[in-house]
Amino acid sequence: MFDSVEIKEVKNEIGLLVKAIRKQRGFSQIQLAKALDVSRTSIQNLELGKNFTIDTLLKVLKEMDLLDQLNSEVLQAKAHVMNAKSMY
Amino acid sequence: MFDSVEIKEVKNEIGLLVKAIRKQRGFSQIQLAKALDVSRTSIQNLELGKNFTIDTLLKVLKEMDLLDQLNSEVLQAKAHVMNAKSMY
Protein backbone atom coordinates (compact mmCIF):
# COMPACT_ATOMS: atom_id res chain seq x y z
CA MET A 1 0.00 0.00 0.00
CA PHE A 2 2.57 2.56 1.10
CA ASP A 3 6.13 3.06 -0.08
CA SER A 4 5.91 1.84 -3.63
CA VAL A 5 9.25 3.53 -4.36
CA GLU A 6 12.40 1.47 -3.98
CA ILE A 7 15.33 2.33 -1.75
CA LYS A 8 17.68 2.27 -4.70
CA GLU A 9 15.52 4.81 -6.51
CA VAL A 10 15.50 7.19 -3.54
CA LYS A 11 19.27 7.02 -3.34
CA ASN A 12 19.44 7.80 -7.05
CA GLU A 13 17.16 10.79 -6.60
CA ILE A 14 19.18 12.10 -3.67
CA GLY A 15 22.26 11.84 -5.82
CA LEU A 16 20.63 13.68 -8.69
CA LEU A 17 19.48 16.43 -6.36
CA VAL A 18 22.95 16.92 -4.95
CA LYS A 19 24.45 16.92 -8.41
CA ALA A 20 21.89 19.44 -9.66
CA ILE A 21 22.58 21.85 -6.82
CA ARG A 22 26.32 21.44 -7.12
CA LYS A 23 26.18 22.13 -10.86
CA GLN A 24 23.97 25.14 -10.39
CA ARG A 25 26.44 26.60 -7.95
CA GLY A 26 29.28 25.98 -10.35
CA PHE A 27 31.18 23.57 -8.13
CA SER A 28 33.16 20.61 -9.37
CA GLN A 29 33.13 17.39 -7.38
CA ILE A 30 36.65 18.15 -6.19
CA GLN A 31 35.72 21.64 -5.04
CA LEU A 32 32.74 20.36 -3.10
CA ALA A 33 34.76 17.53 -1.60
CA LYS A 34 37.44 19.92 -0.39
CA ALA A 35 34.89 22.31 1.04
CA LEU A 36 33.36 19.48 3.08
CA ASP A 37 36.68 17.82 3.91
CA VAL A 38 35.62 14.53 2.33
CA SER A 39 37.02 12.66 -0.65
CA ARG A 40 35.81 13.09 -4.20
CA THR A 41 34.98 9.39 -4.15
CA SER A 42 32.44 10.02 -1.39
CA ILE A 43 30.79 12.77 -3.40
CA GLN A 44 30.81 10.54 -6.43
CA ASN A 45 29.25 7.61 -4.56
CA LEU A 46 26.55 9.87 -3.21
CA GLU A 47 25.75 11.41 -6.58
CA LEU A 48 25.70 8.02 -8.32
CA GLY A 49 23.30 6.44 -5.82
CA LYS A 50 25.75 4.11 -4.11
CA ASN A 51 25.63 3.59 -0.38
CA PHE A 52 27.02 6.32 1.88
CA THR A 53 26.84 7.51 5.47
CA ILE A 54 24.44 10.01 6.97
CA ASP A 55 27.43 12.16 7.89
CA THR A 56 28.41 12.55 4.25
CA LEU A 57 24.87 13.43 3.27
CA LEU A 58 24.36 15.94 6.10
CA LYS A 59 27.67 17.65 5.33
CA VAL A 60 26.49 18.13 1.77
CA LEU A 61 23.06 19.36 2.84
CA LYS A 62 24.66 21.81 5.24
CA GLU A 63 26.88 23.22 2.51
CA MET A 64 23.79 23.56 0.33
CA ASP A 65 21.79 25.31 3.05
CA LEU A 66 19.29 22.48 3.28
CA LEU A 67 20.14 21.24 6.74
CA ASP A 68 17.77 23.53 8.62
CA GLN A 69 14.96 22.54 6.30
CA LEU A 70 15.58 18.86 6.84
CA ASN A 71 15.75 19.36 10.58
CA SER A 72 12.45 21.22 10.56
CA GLU A 73 10.77 18.42 8.68
CA VAL A 74 12.12 15.86 11.10
CA LEU A 75 10.84 17.91 14.03
CA GLN A 76 7.48 18.30 12.33
CA ALA A 77 7.22 14.58 11.66
CA LYS A 78 8.13 13.88 15.26
CA ALA A 79 5.48 16.27 16.56
CA HIS A 80 2.97 14.65 14.25
CA VAL A 81 3.77 11.24 15.69
CA MET A 82 3.57 12.47 19.27
CA ASN A 83 0.15 13.95 18.55
CA ALA A 84 -1.44 11.07 16.67
CA LYS A 85 -3.38 8.38 18.45
CA SER A 86 -1.81 5.00 17.95
CA MET A 87 -3.50 2.75 15.44
CA TYR A 88 -1.59 -0.31 16.66
CA MET B 1 23.36 32.78 7.86
CA PHE B 2 21.81 29.47 6.88
CA ASP B 3 22.05 26.12 8.59
CA SER B 4 22.49 27.16 12.18
CA VAL B 5 21.63 23.62 13.27
CA GLU B 6 24.50 21.19 13.77
CA ILE B 7 24.89 17.86 12.00
CA LYS B 8 25.02 16.07 15.34
CA GLU B 9 21.71 17.60 16.34
CA VAL B 10 20.02 16.51 13.12
CA LYS B 11 21.23 12.97 13.65
CA ASN B 12 19.84 13.08 17.18
CA GLU B 13 16.47 14.28 15.92
CA ILE B 14 16.32 11.61 13.23
CA GLY B 15 17.00 9.05 15.94
CA LEU B 16 14.29 10.45 18.19
CA LEU B 17 11.81 10.40 15.32
CA VAL B 18 12.54 6.78 14.51
CA LYS B 19 12.29 5.83 18.17
CA ALA B 20 8.99 7.68 18.57
CA ILE B 21 7.42 5.94 15.59
CA ARG B 22 8.76 2.56 16.63
CA LYS B 23 7.38 3.00 20.15
CA GLN B 24 4.04 4.12 18.87
CA ARG B 25 3.76 1.03 16.74
CA GLY B 26 4.65 -1.15 19.68
CA PHE B 27 7.87 -2.53 18.21
CA SER B 28 10.97 -3.36 20.19
CA GLN B 29 14.39 -2.65 18.70
CA ILE B 30 14.82 -6.37 18.10
CA GLN B 31 11.50 -6.68 16.31
CA LEU B 32 12.26 -3.75 14.05
CA ALA B 33 15.77 -5.02 13.36
CA LYS B 34 14.46 -8.44 12.34
CA ALA B 35 11.79 -6.93 10.13
CA LEU B 36 14.45 -4.92 8.27
CA ASP B 37 17.07 -7.68 8.32
CA VAL B 38 19.58 -5.49 10.13
CA SER B 39 21.15 -5.85 13.56
CA ARG B 40 19.74 -4.33 16.71
CA THR B 41 23.05 -2.49 17.02
CA SER B 42 22.29 -0.64 13.79
CA ILE B 43 18.85 0.38 15.04
CA GLN B 44 20.42 1.43 18.29
CA ASN B 45 23.12 3.52 16.59
CA LEU B 46 20.51 5.23 14.47
CA GLU B 47 18.20 5.99 17.39
CA LEU B 48 21.06 7.29 19.54
CA GLY B 49 22.38 9.68 16.90
CA LYS B 50 25.57 7.83 16.01
CA ASN B 51 26.72 7.60 12.42
CA PHE B 52 24.93 5.16 10.11
CA THR B 53 24.44 4.48 6.41
CA ILE B 54 21.71 5.78 4.15
CA ASP B 55 20.66 2.19 3.52
CA THR B 56 19.87 1.64 7.18
CA LEU B 57 17.90 4.87 7.35
CA LEU B 58 15.92 4.21 4.17
CA LYS B 59 15.05 0.69 5.30
CA VAL B 60 13.61 2.15 8.48
CA LEU B 61 11.72 4.88 6.63
CA LYS B 62 10.29 2.31 4.25
CA GLU B 63 9.06 0.17 7.12
CA MET B 64 7.48 3.29 8.63
CA ASP B 65 5.80 4.30 5.36
CA LEU B 66 7.84 7.46 5.08
CA LEU B 67 9.88 6.53 2.03
CA ASP B 68 7.43 7.84 -0.55
CA GLN B 69 7.18 11.11 1.33
CA LEU B 70 10.94 11.55 1.43
CA ASN B 71 11.20 10.71 -2.25
CA SER B 72 8.54 13.28 -3.09
CA GLU B 73 10.39 15.96 -1.20
CA VAL B 74 13.63 15.11 -2.96
CA LEU B 75 11.88 15.31 -6.32
CA GLN B 76 10.30 18.60 -5.35
CA ALA B 77 13.61 20.02 -4.22
CA LYS B 78 15.20 18.89 -7.46
CA ALA B 79 12.45 20.50 -9.54
CA HIS B 80 12.90 23.67 -7.54
CA VAL B 81 16.59 23.72 -8.31
CA MET B 82 16.07 23.04 -12.01
CA ASN B 83 13.62 25.95 -12.14
CA ALA B 84 15.57 28.55 -10.23
CA LYS B 85 17.95 30.93 -11.96
CA SER B 86 21.45 30.55 -10.67
CA MET B 87 22.63 33.19 -8.23
CA TYR B 88 26.26 32.11 -8.57
Place this chain on the structure above:
DNA sequence: CTATATTGAACAATATAATGGTCAAAATAT
Protein backbone atom coordinates in the same frame (compact mmCIF):
# COMPACT_ATOMS: atom_id res chain seq x y z
C1' DC C 1 6.30 -6.20 45.26
C1' DT C 2 8.75 -9.76 41.84
C1' DA C 3 9.42 -11.49 37.20
C1' DT C 4 10.09 -10.33 32.43
C1' DA C 5 11.26 -7.55 28.63
C1' DT C 6 13.71 -3.80 26.80
C1' DT C 7 17.41 -0.80 26.33
C1' DG C 8 22.07 1.41 26.55
C1' DA C 9 26.71 0.19 26.68
C1' DA C 10 30.82 -2.20 25.52
C1' DC C 11 33.45 -5.62 22.96
C1' DA C 12 35.81 -8.50 19.01
C1' DA C 13 35.14 -9.91 14.30
C1' DT C 14 33.48 -8.93 9.76
C1' DA C 15 31.70 -6.13 6.04
C1' DT C 16 31.93 -2.09 3.77
C1' DA C 17 32.31 3.09 3.37
C1' DA C 18 36.04 6.53 2.94
C1' DT C 19 40.39 7.75 1.20
C1' DG C 20 43.87 8.67 -2.26
C1' DG C 21 45.38 7.42 -6.50
C1' DT C 22 45.26 6.49 -11.76
C1' DC C 23 43.14 6.43 -16.27
C1' DA C 24 39.97 6.93 -20.27
C1' DA C 25 35.80 9.09 -21.75
C1' DA C 26 33.02 13.04 -21.76
C1' DA C 27 32.20 17.70 -21.21
C1' DT C 28 33.76 22.38 -21.39
C1' DA C 29 36.74 26.12 -22.69
C1' DT C 30 39.77 28.56 -25.84
Place this chain on the structure above:
DNA sequence: ATATTTTGACCATTATATTGTTCAATATAG
Protein backbone atom coordinates in the same frame (compact mmCIF):
# COMPACT_ATOMS: atom_id res chain seq x y z
C1' DA D 1 39.77 22.52 -34.35
C1' DT D 2 42.71 21.50 -29.91
C1' DA D 3 43.55 22.12 -24.99
C1' DT D 4 41.70 21.79 -20.44
C1' DT D 5 38.61 20.35 -17.00
C1' DT D 6 35.50 17.23 -15.20
C1' DT D 7 33.64 12.91 -14.44
C1' DG D 8 32.90 7.83 -14.12
C1' DA D 9 35.36 3.79 -13.22
C1' DC D 10 38.55 0.97 -10.93
C1' DC D 11 41.96 -0.26 -7.38
C1' DA D 12 44.60 -0.97 -2.69
C1' DT D 13 44.64 0.72 1.88
C1' DT D 14 42.54 2.65 5.91
C1' DA D 15 38.71 3.92 8.67
C1' DT D 16 34.49 2.75 10.37
C1' DA D 17 29.64 0.85 10.09
C1' DT D 18 27.55 -3.63 10.87
C1' DT D 19 27.09 -7.78 13.15
C1' DG D 20 26.63 -10.75 17.08
C1' DT D 21 27.36 -11.14 21.75
C1' DT D 22 27.20 -10.18 26.90
C1' DC D 23 25.82 -7.44 30.85
C1' DA D 24 23.84 -3.91 33.97
C1' DA D 25 20.27 -0.59 34.27
C1' DT D 26 15.72 0.61 33.24
C1' DA D 27 11.07 -0.04 32.02
C1' DT D 28 7.08 -2.84 31.77
C1' DA D 29 4.06 -6.66 33.10
C1' DG D 30 2.19 -9.92 36.30
